[in-house]
Amino acid sequence: MRYLQLHEDRALPLDPTARDIALNLYAETRSLPLVCMHGHVDAAVLADDVPFPDPARMFITLDHYVTRLLHAGGVPLEDLGVGADRDPREIWRTFCAHWHLFRGTPSRYWLTHELVDVFGVELAPAPETADELYDELSERLAEPEFRPRALFKRFGIEVLATTDSPLDDLSAHRRLAAEGWGEQVIPTFRPDALVHLARPQWAGEVADLGRLAGVDTGDYAGYLEALRRRRLDFVAAGALATDHGHESAGTDPLPEADAARIYGAALRGAVSERDAAAFAGHMLYEMARMSCEDGLVLQLHPGVLRNHSRAALERYGPDRGFDIPVAAEFTRSLRPLLEAFGHEPRFRMVAFTVDETAYSRELAPLAGVYPALHLGAPWWFLDSPDGLRRFRQAVTETAGFYRTAGFVDDTRAFASIPARHDLARRIDAGYLAELVARRLLDLDEAFETAADLAYTIPRRLYRRPEPLTG
Amino acid sequence: MRYLQLHEDRALPLDPTARDIALNLYAETRSLPLVCMHGHVDAAVLADDVPFPDPARMFITLDHYVTRLLHAGGVPLEDLGVGADRDPREIWRTFCAHWHLFRGTPSRYWLTHELVDVFGVELAPAPETADELYDELSERLAEPEFRPRALFKRFGIEVLATTDSPLDDLSAHRRLAAEGWGEQVIPTFRPDALVHLARPQWAGEVADLGRLAGVDTGDYAGYLEALRRRRLDFVAAGALATDHGHESAGTDPLPEADAARIYGAALRGAVSERDAAAFAGHMLYEMARMSCEDGLVLQLHPGVLRNHSRAALERYGPDRGFDIPVAAEFTRSLRPLLEAFGHEPRFRMVAFTVDETAYSRELAPLAGVYPALHLGAPWWFLDSPDGLRRFRQAVTETAGFYRTAGFVDDTRAFASIPARHDLARRIDAGYLAELVARRLLDLDEAFETAADLAYTIPRRLYRRPEPLTG
Amino acid sequence: MRYLQLHEDRALPLDPTARDIALNLYAETRSLPLVCMHGHVDAAVLADDVPFPDPARMFITLDHYVTRLLHAGGVPLEDLGVGADRDPREIWRTFCAHWHLFRGTPSRYWLTHELVDVFGVELAPAPETADELYDELSERLAEPEFRPRALFKRFGIEVLATTDSPLDDLSAHRRLAAEGWGEQVIPTFRPDALVHLARPQWAGEVADLGRLAGVDTGDYAGYLEALRRRRLDFVAAGALATDHGHESAGTDPLPEADAARIYGAALRGAVSERDAAAFAGHMLYEMARMSCEDGLVLQLHPGVLRNHSRAALERYGPDRGFDIPVAAEFTRSLRPLLEAFGHEPRFRMVAFTVDETAYSRELAPLAGVYPALHLGAPWWFLDSPDGLRRFRQAVTETAGFYRTAGFVDDTRAFASIPARHDLARRIDAGYLAELVARRLLDLDEAFETAADLAYTIPRRLYRRPEPLTG
The missing domain is CATH 3.20.20.140 (Metal-dependent hydrolases)
Known part of the structure; x- marks a missing residue:
């Protein structure tokens, strides 16, 4: 089984001199508050403050960055819960089976960050890890600190x-x-x-x-x-x-x-x-x-x-x-x-x-x-x-x-x-x-x-x- | 006289860490079969399987990547055998005298690869090497393994x-x-x-x-x-x-x-x-x-x-x-x-x-x-x-x-x-x-x-x- | 106070191998004569050969690379002597107070080169250095070797x-x-x-x-x-x-x-x-x-x-x-x-x-x-x-x-x-x-x-x- 990697110095310059400088600069900005002046989160999500429903809707169905590449890769949108009802666990399995399609894309970087840093899971999505990941994420989403x-x-x-x-x-x-x-x-x-x-x-x-x-x-x-x-x-x-x-x-x-x-x-x-x-x-x-x-x-x-x-x-x-x-x-x-x-x-x-x-x-x-x-x-x-x-x-x-x-x-x-x-x-x-x-x-x-x-x-x-x- | 260089690690990243990884990746792909799904080689070349005629037609006259830059550099296309008959050795000499025009271009990289790796010649094209190169290449082209x-x-x-x-x-x-x-x-x-x-x-x-x-x-x-x-x-x-x-x-x-x-x-x-x-x-x-x-x-x-x-x-x-x-x-x-x-x-x-x-x-x-x-x-x-x-x-x-x-x-x-x-x-x-x-x-x-x-x-x-x- | 930096190896590649080669190449070209085949210097400047008037007109008012970014940053063009008469020292102070606007721009690199290499001044422009810099530059401009x-x-x-x-x-x-x-x-x-x-x-x-x-x-x-x-x-x-x-x-x-x-x-x-x-x-x-x-x-x-x-x-x-x-x-x-x-x-x-x-x-x-x-x-x-x-x-x-x-x-x-x-x-x-x-x-x-x-x-x-x- 493969594990997700979230290295401290990811996405920084290759050159060691520049990377060291970049690490120092990033150390100063990483904890600054986020000023989010343009986005599409629904205010009702925060007004209601109810738990997110399931990993499929959290990470896949509503994120068209994710669904578009899966669709291009041959997955019917319906199988991702778009325009159809599907068992969220099945949606998650489909996603995990196509994780390689996201190599090199920002969705891959963001999702890795979310899974590791926000949700504390470490298994890389794959057919053999899909169910364990799904269960772990479902548990987290039910916890109050994930509202x-x-x-x-x-x-x-x-x-x-x-x-x-x-x-x-x-x-x-x-x-x-x-x-x-x-x-x-x-x-x-x-x-x-x-x-x-x-x-x-x-x-x-x-x-x-x-x-x-x-x-x-x-x-x-x-x-x-x-x-x-x-x-x-x-x-x-x-x-x-x-x-x-x-x-x-x-x-x-x-x-x-x-x-x-x-x-x-x-x-x-x-x-x-x-x-x-x-x-x-x-x-x-x-x-x-x-x-x-x-x-x-x-x-x-x-x-x-x-x-x-x-x-x-x-x-x-x-x-x-x-x-x-x-x-x-x-x-x-x-x-x-x-x-x-x-x-x-x-x-x-x-x-x-x-x-x-x-x-x-x-x-x-x-x-x-x-x-x-x-x-x-x-x-x-x-x-x-x-x-x-x-x-x-x-x-x-x-x-x-x-x-x-x-x-x-x-x-x-x-x-x-x-x-x-x-x-x-x-x-x-x-x-x-x-x-x-x-x-x-x-x-x-x-x-x-x-x-x-x-x-x-x-x-x-x-x-x-x-x-x-x- | 200058010699052609065909370094093992050419065209790979400058950064030593990335270059080492790249060498390993390349080692895995370099010998994979070539799947050539779009090109302009004439099927008759392979059906006839007769020897290629001479170095000028092999490398210059028929390759418009090469003739265009020579033409831009002031060489009449006729002197390259385009729209005219010319002694192939003369065409080759003209090409060798203008080798510097190709610095930084893929023609330079491909030709170097062909000369060194396919034809086993090592002299860099130049006025003083033109004839020796021409003779060497002509010999090769006559050999059965160059059909x-x-x-x-x-x-x-x-x-x-x-x-x-x-x-x-x-x-x-x-x-x-x-x-x-x-x-x-x-x-x-x-x-x-x-x-x-x-x-x-x-x-x-x-x-x-x-x-x-x-x-x-x-x-x-x-x-x-x-x-x-x-x-x-x-x-x-x-x-x-x-x-x-x-x-x-x-x-x-x-x-x-x-x-x-x-x-x-x-x-x-x-x-x-x-x-x-x-x-x-x-x-x-x-x-x-x-x-x-x-x-x-x-x-x-x-x-x-x-x-x-x-x-x-x-x-x-x-x-x-x-x-x-x-x-x-x-x-x-x-x-x-x-x-x-x-x-x-x-x-x-x-x-x-x-x-x-x-x-x-x-x-x-x-x-x-x-x-x-x-x-x-x-x-x-x-x-x-x-x-x-x-x-x-x-x-x-x-x-x-x-x-x-x-x-x-x-x-x-x-x-x-x-x-x-x-x-x-x-x-x-x-x-x-x-x-x-x-x-x-x-x-x-x-x-x-x-x-x-x-x-x-x-x-x-x-x-x-x-x-x-x- | 900050000082201007004009490093010998500035603007060269980050990679140490490439940088060393670049330094050697640059050493060969840095002293070659300048062939300036397109520019907008007024011939009268050289025909008259009178001293340049003051640092504001030398470096700011007449250089629209400089005035445009200051203008975009909120400085009225009049305050830079454009379309109005202003005390050149005041213009210079305004410029020094906005030096950060030029970070990352070629104006910053050229001005640094000019100040250090041509005029021999070393203080970085800033509100607290403006007057000292202005006086130093004014002195230089009055000297015959700055005509x-x-x-x-x-x-x-x-x-x-x-x-x-x-x-x-x-x-x-x-x-x-x-x-x-x-x-x-x-x-x-x-x-x-x-x-x-x-x-x-x-x-x-x-x-x-x-x-x-x-x-x-x-x-x-x-x-x-x-x-x-x-x-x-x-x-x-x-x-x-x-x-x-x-x-x-x-x-x-x-x-x-x-x-x-x-x-x-x-x-x-x-x-x-x-x-x-x-x-x-x-x-x-x-x-x-x-x-x-x-x-x-x-x-x-x-x-x-x-x-x-x-x-x-x-x-x-x-x-x-x-x-x-x-x-x-x-x-x-x-x-x-x-x-x-x-x-x-x-x-x-x-x-x-x-x-x-x-x-x-x-x-x-x-x-x-x-x-x-x-x-x-x-x-x-x-x-x-x-x-x-x-x-x-x-x-x-x-x-x-x-x-x-x-x-x-x-x-x-x-x-x-x-x-x-x-x-x-x-x-x-x-x-x-x-x-x-x-x-x-x-x-x-x-x-x-x-x-x-x-x-x-x-x-x-x-x-x-x-x-x-x-």
């Missing part, structure tokens, strides 16, 4: 931002606040569904928005006002940011009359795809304008074609691994927004990309001159050892360290949060250590920078030590 | 797939089969010429296709049927795959009536460039459909603008180094094909790219979720030490090792086959060794993965251990 | 090419020539303003061009003739190259009648953006044709959207860090030019890119087959340790070393010239050393290549040892 809030504390999470629709009534956040968790678990305003007018459910949802906000959304002005009010509701509930997932990063504003006309057409179910796309770009511009007013940090995640296989969408629903990147363009796309708001002192924006070519070509040059624009951490497929390293290599020489925004775990898999931050801190320690070993940075600067990257920068960027006036 | 079949066996080739037009009568393959070489040398179905309707020779060739297949290709239905029959002829001759070189990866199917109309227009010599391009994309979709029926693996090599200099094409013919990559797009382009066939259990596809940006952005995410899609090895300009390493770095973290398809040598230069596979095995050993040294993979897993990459994966992907039923 | 010509000699500059408008009367170059500096400081012909017809000042400037050239530019033929004559004036003043900054690399020639029509429309102030862009591409083609006649090397710097923030342009002028790269395309764009002139023995062209994706995909394949095309060094944001290394990694395996054109410093910051060349030589030494250590290149070849890259190649490419005949 969500206990893990939250054990993980050293200082703040966890969830991602929420403007239609969410934030009741889970209210329950958390009532129990003293309001500063630790905060919502994020994600209005995507409401700004993409061509979705079939849109008209109904925008009516709900009006009801929630107490504004008639029967015209464009009411719609804007309703969004503005919901943003303030989110601010009141502790939100520090908005989040926007668009296929393109376009931000061309429309003349108000055009926006109103398109909005009206959408209400009548008569909007064209082209107008709907133009409206979405226009709304990014409007969201930036509102951020100047209410101080929410605008996070942009563009460049993804969602639900590549429409058959898989129908059968299994969204977020099953069929969201696939496309080439992204920022220089021309962000120009209207940055020309208008890029120098506004109250405006802060974080741009993410899954098209790595934009890092050195467009994003680092833009963030290296516009004070409002910050470089989002490697996102999604890229929050991996090499992905994180390539990000630093691509952007640092053009934009330095202080135009980057801090790591985001961006995860639905709650138990993977510490593993993800830990890996990012290791890679940053390694990158800094190599600069020191190559005599391009002094050691004292590296220590300061490591702590800034892990903790100070995201805290300052999102939390704003001074209250906004003005 | 094609003898080299084939010495190289440890298990199977060599050639690339063949549907108009090829496969007589060379038949001769090989008659002599017991049928399982070692197999054809590949490459219908490019017949699906690109705007080519001046197209109408004549499609008539030939009809004759060969025994079907009237005077309409679109007959054309499809003829292709279907020729595919089965290739299957009967041992083929395991088709191959497709398109400028774009587009796979939008046309309504049948449109396809028939365009086909008809092409027969009358009245097809537009635009319709011809649409038809080519449509035919990729149709080829995928046929692969679901006959089980041939669909290989796609898109993103190349062929014959960049039309003057050079007229003067020297195709394949002289003037095929230049363009930006490639896969996410939207492959969508129709993958939505239709990406989950078909009988369908297997391998996508190649010379636009490296597509690796991490599009191909690894797609291959990481669609069971039918596999990642082709670095192709053409990219089957080099750094190119191979960048491939693993770009795709592994998103798709793991088991969505990749195995190395292809893709060569016309027969003697370079073992050198190319050897280099790929070294780079893979190095990549795996660095994961082990960085504590991201266990050593036993690395051994297993190394052998899988070199041998098991391509064998399984192309050879299909179980016969297809259904 | 421009003295520094020029100390830096070991063999030749420095300036960048000049065809409207420049080259009087500074004439003054230099009269004092024996004519071969050391040479002009470069940069006609961008005159080929972009939609600029509001264009009509006036083209009339000036006619006056300077003694040709009536009232029609297209006169315009071409005037450019031809000014090119010859530049040749007479020692110019060896032209330089072209276009948003796209397009080189489609227009029929002469169309070019004449568009030119006429522009004179009447009635040209469309689209026609103006087509004319610019056409003029690249015409410039290549003229280069075949007069032998000037054509340098192309495409792919930049200039003055991204129009408000910043109005307030601060151009060249403030708001020039942002866009995706670049070369394969199709350069095709007309390369098909026509790519095999002309008198024609030489150097293509630069700030879109790194084009290196391996398009530029290396093109330069690896067309004798006229050479690969420009990493430019602008990319002349950094990792940027330089990525360039070699991306192009060498496809095009070798001998299709690259040599380092260009491309700088307005005169004192940074030796620092920039030094860094490039270190990175090249490191790259070669790693090839040697990985047994892919022999040591004697690495020595020869290192010297060729640093000195022989640019000298040969631009200086043309034999005079052109014909």
Whole structure:
């Protein structure tokens, strides 16, 4: 039987000199609190604080990083509990039999960290260990110290931002606040569904928005006002940011009359795809304008074609691994927004990309001159050892360290949060250590920078030590 | 005089710990048989089995990797025997005088391997060594153990797939089969010429296709049927795959009536460039459909603008180094094909790219979720030490090792086959060794993965251990 | 207080074996003369040879690499003396207080080199050292050995090419020539303003061009003739190259009648953006044709959207860090030019890119087959340790070393010239050393290549040892 290895110096540089420096840098950052400003954990998980159900749902069924590779490897999604009921033990056995598919992937690193460090199990997944592992993990999950809030504390999470629709009534956040968790678990305003007018459910949802906000959304002005009010509701509930997932990063504003006309057409179910796309770009511009007013940090995640296989969408629903990147363009796309708001002192924006070519070509040059624009951490497929390293290599020489925004775990898999931050801190320690070993940075600067990257920068960027006036 | 160096530990990691691990991994894979599933060696070379003519044609004239760099360096192609007759000794002298142009290129590594390891010569090419080298190599080429079949066996080739037009009568393959070489040398179905309707020779060739297949290709239905029959002829001759070189990866199917109309227009010599391009994309979709029926693996090599200099094409013919990559797009382009066939259990596809940006952005995410899609090895300009390493770095973290398809040598230069596979095995050993040294993979897993990459994966992907039923 | 570190082995490989080899290679190239074939130093600086005014203007205000990152970090450009008068000591203090913003950037490496090696100061910039540093530097700048010509000699500059408008009367170059500096400081012909017809000042400037050239530019033929004559004036003043900054690399020639029509429309102030862009591409083609006649090397710097923030342009002028790269395309764009002139023995062209994706995909394949095309060094944001290394990694395996054109410093910051060349030589030494250590290149070849890259190649490419005949 094989055992999982979780070496102290994993993911650090190979060169012994650089590795020793990196170990010292990492020793300073490993215990810093986790500032989790973008993720997809459901607030209800922490509000309810009931035990996680079973190892299959904890580690497999709900983690599309895991299910997608198993699916590609020939395992029907149904056998993983996706779109079907399956015995969780059978799901776990299937996963264990395909453990080799994850070699070299971050899922492997995170899962190993979780199993060993969080759950204290040591057997490597394999057909012959599946049942013993399953039993061990099931026992742990039943223990009080493996409930969500206990893990939250054990993980050293200082703040966890969830991602929420403007239609969410934030009741889970209210329950958390009532129990003293309001500063630790905060919502994020994600209005995507409401700004993409061509979705079939849109008209109904925008009516709900009006009801929630107490504004008639029967015209464009009411719609804007309703969004503005919901943003303030989110601010009141502790939100520090908005989040926007668009296929393109376009931000061309429309003349108000055009926006109103398109909005009206959408209400009548008569909007064209082209107008709907133009409206979405226009709304990014409007969201930036509102951020100047209410101080929410605008996070942009563009460049993804969602639900590549429409058959898989129908059968299994969204977020099953069929969201696939496309080439992204920022220089021309962000120009209207940055020309208008890029120098506004109250405006802060974080741009993410899954098209790595934009890092050195467009994003680092833009963030290296516009004070409002910050470089989002490697996102999604890229929050991996090499992905994180390539990000630093691509952007640092053009934009330095202080135009980057801090790591985001961006995860639905709650138990993977510490593993993800830990890996990012290791890679940053390694990158800094190599600069020191190559005599391009002094050691004292590296220590300061490591702590800034892990903790100070995201805290300052999102939390704003001074209250906004003005 | 300088001597060629062929160090045991070449192309392995610099770090001593990783290099030692890599040497051990490489020791396990270096002698595994070569599975050569995509290349351009002419089957007649092996059917005829006559000695290679001279060192100039063996190493220079027919290898456009070599002639292109000499040409760029100021040597007229005619002086290399391209489009002109030249004394092979003079060609060899010219090459030797420009050996420095190849520093840092894979041609240099392959040629060094061939000269030292295959031909046993040790003098480095230079003006003062040219004649001695030429004489030595000429002697070797005259010896029986340097004939094609003898080299084939010495190289440890298990199977060599050639690339063949549907108009090829496969007589060379038949001769090989008659002599017991049928399982070692197999054809590949490459219908490019017949699906690109705007080519001046197209109408004549499609008539030939009809004759060969025994079907009237005077309409679109007959054309499809003829292709279907020729595919089965290739299957009967041992083929395991088709191959497709398109400028774009587009796979939008046309309504049948449109396809028939365009086909008809092409027969009358009245097809537009635009319709011809649409038809080519449509035919990729149709080829995928046929692969679901006959089980041939669909290989796609898109993103190349062929014959960049039309003057050079007229003067020297195709394949002289003037095929230049363009930006490639896969996410939207492959969508129709993958939505239709990406989950078909009988369908297997391998996508190649010379636009490296597509690796991490599009191909690894797609291959990481669609069971039918596999990642082709670095192709053409990219089957080099750094190119191979960048491939693993770009795709592994998103798709793991088991969505990749195995190395292809893709060569016309027969003697370079073992050198190319050897280099790929070294780079893979190095990549795996660095994961082990960085504590991201266990050593036993690395051994297993190394052998899988070199041998098991391509064998399984192309050879299909179980016969297809259904 | 912290001190600046300028280690002998900085920016070299981490691996001890490779580092030792690199140190030996670098020892051979570090003292070779600097061949500065592309830059933005004003010839008047050397013609006047008056002391540089103060440390703020020397190191900060005029260096948009420095001002852009400070601006992004929240410092108003006015506080750096941009678009406003400020006490230079205050500017210096502001810079020192933000020194950490430059960690990991080439500005940090160059400034450290300049301060320690050129100016002999050792205190690291910080609030508490700002005044002492300012005083030390001010003293140095007043000394005769810190005047421009003295520094020029100390830096070991063999030749420095300036960048000049065809409207420049080259009087500074004439003054230099009269004092024996004519071969050391040479002009470069940069006609961008005159080929972009939609600029509001264009009509006036083209009339000036006619006056300077003694040709009536009232029609297209006169315009071409005037450019031809000014090119010859530049040749007479020692110019060896032209330089072209276009948003796209397009080189489609227009029929002469169309070019004449568009030119006429522009004179009447009635040209469309689209026609103006087509004319610019056409003029690249015409410039290549003229280069075949007069032998000037054509340098192309495409792919930049200039003055991204129009408000910043109005307030601060151009060249403030708001020039942002866009995706670049070369394969199709350069095709007309390369098909026509790519095999002309008198024609030489150097293509630069700030879109790194084009290196391996398009530029290396093109330069690896067309004798006229050479690969420009990493430019602008990319002349950094990792940027330089990525360039070699991306192009060498496809095009070798001998299709690259040599380092260009491309700088307005005169004192940074030796620092920039030094860094490039270190990175090249490191790259070669790693090839040697990985047994892919022999040591004697690495020595020869290192010297060729640093000195022989640019000298040969631009200086043309034999005079052109014909």
